[in-house]
Amino acid sequence: MAQQQTGSYVCPPCGRCDSIVYQQPGKCPHCGMRLIPQQTSKASRQEAGSICFYLYDGTEVLDFAGPLEVFSYAGFRIFTVGKTKAPVTVQGVLKVIPDYSIQDAPPADIFAIFGGDDGVAAGDPEVISWIKSRDAATKGYFSVCTGAFVLGRAGLLDNLTVTTFHNSIQSLQQAVPSAKVLANVRYVDNGRILTTAGISAGIDGALHLVAKLKGEAEAMRIAKHMEYDKYVPEQGMTVKH
Template sequence: MPLIKRSITLSDSLKQDQKQAKKRNVAIFIHNGVEILDFAGPSEVFASTEGFNVYTVSLSKEPIISQGFIKITPTYSLTDCPKPDIVVLPGGETGPFIENKPLIEWIKSSSTHAEVMLSVCTGAGLLAKAGLLDGKQATTFHSYIEPLQRATPNARILSDTRFVDNGQIITTAGVSAGIDGALHVVAKLKGNVIATQTARYMEYDKWKPEEGLIVKQSDN
């Protein structure tokens, strides 16, 4: 191979490697009974936006069942999951997992380095168990607001709020609100233009950024 051509090839390869290296890892936790749209909505947002490496993680690599009829094989388990930059905690039947110590420890550990910890629906209960909602404002699925408030007396759980952004910790209301929360994360990290492009690609014309709450530290 001529020297010049080889140099160009190596340069292109290096640029491609650098581009791949800059991708943010998005770990989406799934479990038996997870709500389909809770994880599929954010998955679609991040997978449709350049710069994100999206994968699923569960307690093990054994298949899980979503809403009784969809079988999903997780990409990773908690023990071999790549270090996430963004963690998504969908809801659904989260009750049995709130007391799972390895999961809660993984959430705590991830929060020490992740840019964003995003919950959808009752996934906020996992953040609460990990102590990540204490002293913060948050939201969740409408029928879970009161139980979460009782379980997290040091937090303020809001109703009629599409998402709440506390900085690193972002919570969303139920089911489809996970799409709004994920689009908000994209806007936060990559700008409103990119987030709008993603929403347009998804033909999701229901995204209204003003429906969320961005909390100033003095407001908590």
């Protein structure tokens, strides 16, 4: 009979119970995920990188909450930023206290922006200037829904193929004339910049990004754990350069 391994085990990154340490492998009694060695979990978080979630008054809840769930399970270090550290009211009902303001936010590998009352951010010169100032240290961008308008205002979508919320396709085309704005696509991956269509498409784009950075098996594991059966690998568009 094989001897059962002992040591330090945790569940994969989920943001809820992955800090609980167990002495034997098995399944987490809280979330049901299969336990992994603690050192593997730490290495996974370090390799995944960091993501800055910029939130503004009127941000759509599912636009950021869906991708947050995906990226959290994948082990990314996520932090939120508001223009100030005052609570941000999202969807008009939920208050979120940002971790940082634009005055003290640390750099991040990926900058993520979401839809809703996007003009609050896109029409704020101070916020747009701050986004531009971080560009040299930012490896990639991720937008959901009309968050693309914020990236467009920062000049990041010029001459790219992109997408946004289905009711805003023509408006984004007018806002960024040099871009090619596609309808009827879940996401468009330009390499450095990934734009998605509305709301639930953000989950697909986030899973695509996880697959790109950590492998398709990891994306499928997360989709299965979330019981998100809509995810189909490569259902969006990847622009070949």
